[in-house]
Amino acid sequence: MAKFCNKCGTPLEDGKCPNCDKEKKKEIEPEKKVEKKVQREVEEQEEKEEKSEVADNLLSEYVDILKGMFTKPVSTLKNYITEKNFPIGIGSIVVCAILFGILIEVLLGRIFNSIGLNLSMINNMINQINTLIAKEGITIISIPTLEGTGIKLGLMFAVASFVIAGVIYVMHTVIFKKKLDFKKIITMIGIVEIPFSLFLLVSIILSFIHYALGIIFVILAFAYLLVQFHQGVLAITRIDKTKTVYTIAVCILLAIIAFILSFVIIIVCASLATLIGTYQDTVTTIENNWGSMGL
Amino acid sequence: MAKFCNKCGSPLEDGKCPNCEDTKVEKEEIEEVEEQDEEREETQSEILEQLKDIFKNVWKNPIQTIKKYKEDASLAVAFIIMAITIVIGGIFTYFYLGSLIKGIINDVQNWAMPIAMLTGEDMETVNTDLLVLPFFRLFMYGVVIAVISYGLFTLLSKLFVGIIFKGEGTLKEYFTTISIASIFPTAFSLIAILLGFMSYKLATLVFIAGLVVFIVITVQGFIEALKANENRLAISVPLAVILTFILEFIIIIILFAILTINSTSMYY
Secondary structure, eight states: OOOBOTTTOOBOBTTBOHHHHHHHHHHHHHHHHHHHHHHHHHHHHHHHHHHHHHHHHHHHHHHHHHHHHHHOHHHHHHHHOSGGGHHHHHHHHHHHHHHHHHHHHHHHHHHHHTTTOOHHHHHHHHHHHHHHHHHTTOOSOOOOOOTTHHHHHHHHHHHHHHHHHHHHHHIIIIISOOOOOHHHHHHHHHHHHHHHHHHHHHHHHHHHHOHHHHHHHHHHHHHHHHHHHHHHHHHHOOSOHHHHHHHHHHHHHHHHHHHHHHHHHHHHHHHHHHHHHHHHHHHHHHHHHHHHTTO | OOOBOTTTOOBOBTTBOHHHHHHHHHHHHHHHHHHHHHHHHHHHHHHHHHHHHHHHHTTTOHHHHHHHHHHHSOHHHHHHHHHHHHHHHHHHHHHHHHHHHHHHHHHHHHHHHHHHHHHTOOOOOOOGGGOOOOHHHHHHHHHHHHHHHHHHHHHHHIIIIIIITTOOOOHHHHHHHHHHHTHHHHHHHHHHHHHHTTOHHHHHHHHHHHHHHHHHHHHHHHHHTSOOOGGGHHHHHHHHHHHHHHHHHHHHHHHHHHHHHHHHHHHO
């Protein structure tokens, strides 16, 4: 058995030359690296294609659900409430929450624009009043500002969706002792909110014409959402439909409370704006009348 | 041919005995009245039985109860339930308005107190316990509002769910469904009356909860008992509910205006 390398004469270690094998490795490594790089690139490309395919699929399914919820809501709910569509459900809840927040911001802005004010001016005024009150040493009252109302209410919308899902889950598993997948509930809520997203978009557009139009439309859309939610719960439930009535009632009550809480701010602001607007109109009319009389 | 009656010996007229025939007619009449009385008693006990059954089972199985009685129940049963709902609606209006007015006055006073401190002014407070509201007038307002609400909701549900979006069910079936479902807001109103003595906010919450349960049960009743077009339910039900509120609001304003004009003209 050879003890020395027949190329460089170095003593062999475990039958291999430490010098010549290193060089060999060095020669092979760049080749391997190139191969690996190419392979990685191919894999990345495939992954990207897969991802875009999935995104395309999700988008096309989103559009299909949107169409289906208007034409055949019951069969659409039954067909699409699956674990596979969980990402669509989550996505829809997020989209809806964002649009809801935007609608609130737009409505507040339009309400105060109608009387020649803007949101930042109102917030400054409230801050000044709060400072004045605090200076007097009164800590019992502090007027809440309207800063970030859209973000807060958008978040509240998303949280309310998850809380409602939680209530359905608890009612099924704890009270009625029937198994129900939480992901399925989230998917159902997300799917039900898909047409509501479109309605929110329409409300935002209508608010630019007049804020009252936006408010009326979103109230109608909310009633539509509640009935579809009712049908959604009926589609996923595994308990006797009579017992579902109470689960649905609790969830709808929660949804209505959340909706009323968010719209109290809008209604209060709209009432204030109407009062100030009427006052401004009256003052202008009186001034004009006095002017025409030469006073 | 016989010329005299073989029972009483009276001369026959056109081959018939005037005495015996009269007795026969009288007997038949008495029998008929007795039968009618029996039928009425039977119907009354039947109505009572149906009412008992409905009030007993509606809590556990509301939809089954609606399904069972939408055809079988006599219209009288539906009307009796609706009458109870309307009367309790009137009582609720009196107590709820009392609690609401007192609660709001107290809240405003609590809010105004720090502002008065800020401006350095003395504030006179109102003792809400001394407030007395007219029972009969508020009760009647409540009754009128309840009649208009349930009447309009029944008609509009039949129009949108039944006629326009092609559901099944007669007007009577819609009325029966809604009157059975109205047991829930009635019960919630009674609880709200009690809670109103503690907090008007709690009373409001319970009252809204009653309305929600009513609408949910009505909708499910439409789906399961009246075979409503489920694909159009998200349009038909909101239309019926929202139009009921709008029309009710308009009717109440018109009634209020008429009452005000009448009382003003009487004053002059």
